[in-house]
Amino acid sequence: RKEVEQDPGPFNVPEGATVAFNCTYSNSASQSFFWYRQDCRKEPKLLMSVYSSGNEDGRFTAQLNRASQYISLLIRDSKLSDSATYLCVVNPRGFKTIFGAGTRLFVKA
């Protein structure tokens, strides 16, 4: 089993749609979690951290389920500019950060 697994997609959604991605992780001792966004041929950029109580940043909501070992990202009212690859990132205790392979999202007009 991979340490961090994501559905590669692609997810094709119309503008204005709500879309959700899940990511599972294998190390139950993992301490911190992030979602990154990566545009084509660009560097990954931090989208948001994921907190135990769940957190929201505008149209983006992140959730953590420690019991089932997954995190999720919900995007409401999708925009064309949301088209990108979304990387799930898990940081177990210590320095080692594990990046998922990413979920591709295409938002169409």
Next chain:
Amino acid sequence: NAGVTQTPKFRILKIGQSMTLQCTQDMNHNYMYWYRQDPGMGLKLIYYSVGAGITDKGEVPNGYNVSRSTTEDFPLRLELAAPSQTSVYFCASSYSGTANQPQHFGDGTRLSIL
């Protein structure tokens, strides 16, 4: 507000040539990392450093070397370039390796080995 700076942005090498990919950060981060990303694939950790003078291997270190003489700089060395090393290389840094310290990335070096 430079953040993480990588040079060069593009490079073409011949098989067997050597080169150094430069990475510098101005955020006073202790931790620095080198990743490679092949087309359509995820990031793979090559080497990392937890501070000046301390480096260690990641998932795919073969064919690469690193050094960390200062907090700011973390160069990656390819000694004998091979076609399998054609990839995009990202350098990243974080304040520490502890919880809730995200990594910040440079904009990458696109390397082709022909």
